[in-house]
Amino acid sequence: MSAESHDLTGISSEQGSTIVSATSTQDTPVKNSADSCFAHGEKRVDAADIMITIAQLSMNQNDVAKETTDLMNKLILREKVFSTAVNDFQAHCTQVLENVEDDARQIRASATAEAALLVAEAKKEIETWEAEKVKLALMNRFDGKVKLDVGGHRFTTSLTTLRRFPDTMIGAMFSGRHAFQLDDEGITSATIAAASSEASDLLSNAKMETEVWELEKERLSHIKSFESKIKLDVGGVKFTTSLTTLRRFPDTMIGAMFSGRHAFQLDDEGYYFIDRDGTHFRYILNFLRSPETFLCELTGPALNEFKNECDYYALNELMFPFKPVSATIQVDFP
Numbered sequence: 001m002s003a004e005s006h007d008l009t010g011i012s013s014e015q016g017s018t019i020v021s022a023t024s025t026q027d028t029p030v031k032n033s034a035d036s037c038f039a040h041g042e043k044r045v046d047a048a049d050i051m052i053t054i055a056q057l058s059m060n061q062n063d064v065a066k067e068t069t070d071l072m073n074k075l076i077l078r079e080k081v082f083s084t085a086v087n088d089f090q091a092h093c094t095q096v097l098e099n100v101e102d103d104a105r106q107i108r109a110s111a112t113a114e115a116a117l118l119v120a121e122a123k124k125e126i127e128t129w130e131a132e133k134v135k136l137a138l139m140n141r142f143d144g145k146v147k148l149d150v151g152g153h154r155f156t157t158s159l160t161t162l163r164r165f166p167d168t169m170i171g172a173m174f175s176g177r178h179a180f181q182l183d184d185e186g187i188t189s190a191t192i193a194a195a196s197s198e199a200s201d202l203l204s205n206a207k208m209e210t211e212v213w214e215l216e217k218e219r220l221s222h223i224k225s226f227e228s229k230i231k232l233d234v235g236g237v238k239f240t241t242s243l244t245t246l247r248r249f250p251d252t253m254i255g256a257m258f259s260g261r262h263a264f265q266l267d268d269e270g271y272y273f274i275d276r277d278g279t280h281f282r283y284i285l286n287f288l289r290s291p292e293t294f295l296c297e298l299t300g301p302a303l304n305e306f307k308n309e310c311d312y313y314a315l316n317e318l319m320f321p322f323k324p325v326s327a328t329i330q331v332d333f334p
Contacts, residue, residue: 230242234273237281
């Protein structure tokens with residue numbers, strides 16, 4: 001408050017109280033102080049200072065209320081943010097825990113499957129090794145030097161010689177996979193005599209297979225190689241077509257003729273001669289070229305002649321397939 005004193009002689013105590021009440025109705029201490037001052041009959045009061053003080057107190061009170069409101073809002077906001085963060089963290093922890101449990105289950109399942117597989121493989125290897133040990137035990141029964149009695153004829157040879165060709169009968173006999181008994185002189189006699197009959201049968205079968213193969217080789221050697229472009233002379237009518245067309249249906253006569261399995265001679269002009277009527281052969285070639293779109297326009301005697309030629313080339317079932325006739329349609333057969 002200012003040190004100077006202002007003369008407020010004209011202001012009564014009732015007027016001073018009215019001024020204080022009008023300026024700050026909420027500032028009870030100031031109001032009471034002013035009322036007390038005027039009540040004691042003080043006449044010299046600095047009104048300006050009082051008004052400034054009252055204004056300052058009012059402003060400070062508003063600022064405090066505003067700051068308090070701001071702090072409360074900030075606290076509420078921070079509480080919401082903290083609560084959201086806690087919830088998110090809890091959800092994240094729950095998800096991480098679930099993921100860890102899933103991974104643990106998968107790892108246990110995978111480890112169990114791998115362990116089962118390893119156990120199965122180990123058992124298989126053990127079985128293989130046991131079989132190999134048995135095989136080795138059988139093989140070790142033979143010495144490096146072997147004495148043989150083959151039908152009363154005695155021989156001495158090495159085990160290496162007898163096993164030179166393991167896929168043969170003699171190689172299998174001394175592979176160690178078969179039981180062999182030695183006689184009193186250490187000679188394999190009875191078993192060899194019995195096995196010799198089997199060897200004879202095998203040799204006979206091998207000879208038979210060799211003869212069949214020789215015949216097949218001879219047949220293959222006679223297969224003729226054709227050019228891709230073929231010239232034909234069918235009963236004096238000449239045509240030119242491709243080897244692919246003639247081989248379209250290999251199970252027919254025309255397909256077999258040009259399969260290469262039959263002898264075919266060219267004439268002096270480079271034509272293959274077929275001793276058949278060539279009048280309708282072009283229809284056969286057209287069918288072989290485009291069987292899907294082929295249409296026969298022949299009728300009457302010409303159609304019968306054409307069917308005879310198709311029958312010779314074994315094309316009747318392909319060119320004239322059977323078609324069921326409806327019961328409502330009357331068909332007159334010649």
